[in-house]
Amino acid sequence: MSLPLLDIRGLAVTIPTRDGERTAVSNVDFSVQRGEVVGLVGESGSGKSLSMLAVMGLLPRHFGISGSIRFDGEEICGASERRLRALRGKRIAMVFQDPMTALNPVKTIGTQIVEMVRLHNPGLSRRELRAKALSLLEAVAIPAPERRFDQYPHEFSGGMRQRVVIAIAIANDPDLLIADEPTTALDVTIQAQIVEIFARLREERGMAIVLITHDLGLVAGLADRMSVLYAGRVTERGPVEPLFATPRHPYTASLLAAVPSIDDVSERLHAIPGTPPSLADRPPGCPFEPRCGFAVSACRMSEPDLLRFDRSVVACHRAGELSLATLMQEPA
Amino acid sequence: MLKVVVQRLFVMPFLLLGIVTATFLLAQFTKGNPLVSIIGARNLDNPEIVAAAKARWGLDGSVPERYAVYVWNLVHGDLGTSFRTKQPVLTDLLQRLPATLELVICAMIVGTIGGIVLAIISAEFRNTFADHLARLIALTGSCLPVFWLGLIALFLFSVQMKLLPGPGRLDIRAVAPPTVTGFMLIDTLLARDGSAFLDALRHLVLPSLVLGWSVVGIIARMVRASMLDVLGQDYITMARAKGAGRLRVLIHHALANALIPALTILGFTFAYLITGSVLVETIFSWPGIGSYAVDAARSLDYPAITGVTIIGGLGFLIANLLTDIAYAAADPRMREAG
């Protein structure tokens, strides 16, 4: 296997609070190859976004980060702000979750796209910048880009804004695109259009994409591999197809079972009982144990290590003995 | 946006009438006999002089009559004649307005720049020593009495260190340029008198710093709060994710948004500046409306004090109107709604 584009090892993020440090992400390993789409899946608060903000170097200054983040072979965890700034927007770009808040309300769409281009290509003339911005608007299929260029964000619909956000992200042909819940805030029909744009970007520009989401449907449609995060830890990781067919971690299995499907005759939404542990009271054992239908006493004693099974890696004491494929048909 | 401005414009005449009525009523409560200040205590026994003065200054007639005359005169731009200067109050005020405006505008510039810079430092280094220091500097300005600060500043910088000139708008020995606009900085330039321009500028430094510092606190507090609000927004993270530097993010993205809500205090700041200028002008012998008001109040010069109060109220109304317009114009979302 060639050198991965992004290689995260043992990443931990701690948040200082009034009552001491809280570990929000711990020991996360994660890698992305060039041109690959990797899904990063988990409930809100599982540490997906924090990990990726750590890659961008955008975590608040008082957060503690440790571990290694290699981008294209270069260690960028703890790199200088100047170095990170050169990478941000140029080689690693980000698409934010909520297009309603990700655009600066007092600047025109054109200005905001041009800013991204100019920050990394200071020599370009005004005319070249405008032409580049217009072509980007076209690339994300925004109609009448000439007219749209001078409009403000509030004159755009949610879906259109998300296209603008994507246009800004891909302005400098980054090697890696981090998309943080890019479709969550959008209507279903718009979601499909945005997914299509991502598929095309990957096809045409060979962009590697990290897809942060809790929408497994999105992962199934776009991603090659996926990592499942729970309470700041990786619980399962592997290629998408076998992982969907035979999940080995009970959490992954219940996530899959929770996806509503048209074939589901019972017409019931399968929610996972309970809530993820808060950062404050973390059980000593497996973090999923309180909500797990298969927990045994060993699960309460120690945290399971990540172990390799076939093509995937799983952190579960009982990964070897359970057969969870049936769980999706018959929810617990 | 237009709606708000039109509403304001609609209410303005009523507020103005209220102001006028209030000042008129106030004048009726006067304890001291205004005749004393017109003709002097000695002439009070002379009925002819008293009658003539009463007729001349409109002191005869019942209260409603006087009110009617008063409003009628006001509508025609007649604010009465000052007992003290024997000139029409409006003439006096117009003559002195530029000096006050020059001072207030310079102070506003000082206060705005100072307030914004302190607010940026404060917001960027939130809860650190720099933040606390910046806030203390801003707060100190609003807690120091301006008239005392002016006194101390004059003593230190003018008398002790001889860095800056003393009171007044120009050096006593200097020849004032012909009055065109009344703004000393502009008039000296029009007269192509470079040294007089510098002199006027140097005379402006202390009063505008003193007056400006007194509003730094209000501005810094407001801008800091809205900066903190804005800095938590997604588009700030987005701007950083673009690879923009910290300063660029702060100025280009955060400040542009943070200043919009901060604009609402412009009118409020104006009220503070008026208060300050009354006192600062007294200290710095500044020939503006503030010192005119003080002189009028000290000598119970009724037409003058009412005139100043009405003009001040009008100025305040205009400042509030401008605030609304600026607020609406600054925000593209509001512009749209108009």
Add this chain to the structure above:
Amino acid sequence: MLFSPARTLERPRPRLSASVGRFVRHLGWRQAPVIFAVAVLVSLVVIAVTIPWWTPYDPIGLAGRRLQPPSAAHWLGTDALGRDVLVRTLYGARYSLPIAVSVLIVAVGIGVAVGALAGFLGGIVDNVLMRLADITLAFPPVLLAMAIAASLGPGLVNTALALIIVWWPIYARLMRAQVLNVKKLDHVDAAIVGGVKPGRLLVKHIMPLCWSPILVNMTMDVGQVILLAAGLSFIGLGAQPPTPEWGQMIAEGASNFYCWWIALGPGMAIFLVSLSSNFLGDALRDVSDPRGRQ
């Protein structure tokens, strides 16, 4: 069984008492400004009350030679009439503090009454009262205060009256907004359904929840009132000589421009009180509205 919403829906506890408890618990080194403010205000009050018993000089009598710079005998020097500046400054607390506090109490009293009525009754009462407040607020405060003080004649009492007229509409607006907000709360509806009479509703169910911002503002305004009162005295409309009032003393300092020490004491006194009132007001706001803490 009869269902009585007035009894089942518990009235929210007034925030203030809870605030004070939290306030005391949080007294740590972070509260340095508060400690400073309390120290300044408490010592000024103690000085103001006890000063006649322990000062070596009379505040309006001759204490030494005229216009002496600070020395061991006169820590802040003497003024143009040979009076001790420090003693006069300390005596000044007997004027400025009571004036500020009484002005605020009266202004808040009027403002709260007007605002509560306007907000509670609405309609024409609201309109008339609030337009009155609007007109008062349409004047720059200092000009209004000057016009009032000038027409009533100079003097401390008239200055206080002028300041009350300047300040009441601020509290009327604040109180009205509070009442309108509280009126929307569930427990008020419950009380109405439960048959509580309007007067009792206003006094017992609405007003207790309105005090927090009023108190915060009052604390902050102590400094502002003292500043404006001193300003009026400075231009000759407030306290008259030989009263050892701070603004008046600064005016005396201004007429003896080269003797910097005459104005130093009163200026610093105004500054310290004003700063303390701001510190205290800030702290009060933090505890009464934790969301606003930044």
